[in-house]
Amino acid sequence: MTTTRFCLVRHGETDWNAERRLQGHTDIELNTRGLAQATQMARALKNMNFEFDVLYTSDLQRARQTAKAIESLYSVSAIGHSALRERNLGALQGLTLNEAPHIEPDLWQAHLSRDIHQEMRGGESILQFSSRIKFALDEIQKSHAGKTILLVSHGGALDMMYRIASNQALDSEKVVAVPNASLNWISHDGLGWKVENWADTSHLDSLALDNLDL
Template sequence: MDTRKQAQNPHHCRICLVRHGETLWNAERRLQGHLDVPLNEVGLVQAEATARSLAEHRFAAIYASDLTRALQTAAPTARACRLEARPTPALRERHYGAFQGLTYAEAADRYPDAYHRFKAREPEFSFPGGGESLLVFAARIGSVLTDLAGRHRGEQILVVTHGGVLDIAHRLASRLPLEAPRDFPILNAALNWLDYDGEDWHLLAWAEQHHLESARDELPNA
């Protein structure tokens, strides 16, 4: 899909969604949530590769989660496109409560009942320690993406965010229920393209990784 040449419908917004580059905690399969973990060396290389891949695309704006790993991923593309990445707290990852900072194995060992409900994708389950339910998280992400698309009708924007956010975005476009197991990849620094027509989301392309030597998908429900 050549988004550089494809004209925009004046009522539509096209969004390129990018999961942040790799972090040490991704490699360790450790839940990050709202904890502020920077990119590792692989992630920094991925961010530069993403910038080279997107340098010739025309973006009206760049938005990023305000967590360091997303801002670091957005920074090279923002420089290449001569734009400023706008920190947007509503684009943060799901809040995992007491699971944050634990590996998936540690979370399963310490909170077996809660982990079972997490793996089962129960929409109303909230993590112990103040975490978000899928229903609350999905409402937050649906609202911020729809708001950004409404601001940029007839334009194309870049959104740099987190794996859980991409999960919700794909489900919005594919109509896959929150509780259904994930059947699509969510790769660090890959390109994912959606279109919003003012009423519905449409999936244009997903998990483009031609610019990457490798990309990790360590998330559950893969």
Template sequence: MQHTTRFCIVRHGETDWNREYRLQGHTDIPLNPTGQEQAASLGRALWPGRYAFDALYVSDLTRTRQTAAPLQAGLGLAPTYSAALRERHMGVFQGLTYAEAEQSIRDDYLQLKSRDPDYDLKGGESLNVFMRRIGDGFTDIARRHLGQTLLVVTHGGVLEMMYRLATGKPMSEARDFPIPNAALNWLSYCDGHWRVDQWADESHLAAALDEIQ
């Protein structure tokens, strides 16, 4: 008997480093005021009765924990924090913007831009290692919750890996799909296969703001 597990995967709210296009990786950066309002809007929009979630999984970094806080309170779900849901470790690039990296570590920057799947960013994670961590982590969660609906708060790079895993988009191709902060991304897992059901849905943010105006 086949069981479909549904995931609603949310990227954390905005941080100052997001606004600066600064690579965060595992650096533990908090939400900025915009990100805090996005988290609050998520909490207002994802209320019991509108969405029925069986479990809440959250990356253990501050920006994801802060985004998840209104959700766990409103939905009455105890979060499972996991380092396996962290952003890609960006090695020597953490804390730099792409422009800064191009100026200060140009050879590394060019190798990063080449999308070499085995390049580990000098102490970080290669794309292949990152994809394996994320794919194995989500598959493990899905198999532990067969037939259930799960809410996951994580990072942009994680969402990119899941989109590629579900669609077969090669790692060598540049990303051509959006990953907005605090958007809802729905994926399904069944019998070893992933599928994108709905991507980058931000309508809940506008709806939540309308409700309080």
């Protein structure tokens, strides 16, 4: 049976991460700490003699900047893929965790309860987000069957990939952390997905922030 391996990387820290502000599709760049985390992550992959066949990244700049650290060390070019973006959180984007319950109480309650049909007014529902991420994962797996893929994306997107690989229900509470610049491993054996290892931050010189997706 042919096994396809994925190393999933969350982008480095942004100022909005530090402010506990919901980013979604908002195109925020890495801060100084995030750039350092990206470098530490890429060096760790190189030091462990990790080899991969193809590098994919979300097309948002915080992911692209993180992928650039890998590109520099490995002399490869990342393939930008818009389907690997974070969930579009619509009217919640730009709000902090403290602001959201007061400014958008109904949407915030739907977010807290993981209402899989609520589109967040101008954004995506959990169901739509899940379909997008699953389509992207399946497409990449089929295009590179039996290969090793390095993929840079976002906290909510990686949480969704964990749910897909572990058959976790979409409306259930979050059970794993997805820290900035963490390494996360899933695989596909030709029949189904499996989680191999998750939330490795041993290569970072300080604690990394978890994602805000609930």
